[in-house]
Amino acid sequence: MRNNTVILISLLFMLCFTKVCAQQLQLNKTSDTTTIWQLLKYDAKTAFRGIKHSFTRPAYWKKKDFTTLGIMVLGSVVMSSIDDETNTFFARQEPNVPKIIKDFGWYVGNPQNYFVATASIYGYGLFSKNEKVRKTGVLIIASSFTSGLLQSIGKNVIGRARPTANIGSASFDPFSKASEFHSFPSGHTILSITKHILLLNSLTVL
16 A cells, blocks of 8 residues: 555656646647657757766866865765664664655665656657657656666676675675675665656756
8 A cells, every 4th residue: 555655656746747847838839840750869869969978078077076076985985984873773763664755765766667757757748749848858868877877887896785785884895796785876866866856957947
């Protein structure tokens, strides 16, 4: 029952998003003779350019960009130093956390659910010719591919042990094929944050 509630909340969020975008598009509706196939080809090229742009940006970084990266790395190292204590603290709180809250993060970040939701957003925008929703879908797809590829590479290169391995947060086995050494960065976290930041950003600019 609770699992269904989590899915329902996600669907309602998507419905509200597409409804608002549809209303906005209606206010500026113009004749559109572009075919679905033409839009699909255009969007594929746009997504590819977006992915290419993301991976080539470091070549154009300025001093402030490298400073930001350094701060992020340093912050991650500092936070990692208290990982075991933090994990123990939150593990003690788990019995008091409602199941729906614990399940929500998993369902939202689950790759299968994520891709179904993304395909639904883009598909709605494509077939209804809702430009706002369609462009949001393209942006989510491009961003997801970029962040997903980076996190997959990161998991294998870093090889950090999962908390469930019970061997300590400072245990690493780079390039390990064992799943217990694929904890960082978190795929669920990256996917869920990527999608919802883009959705919220799209809503705020309407």
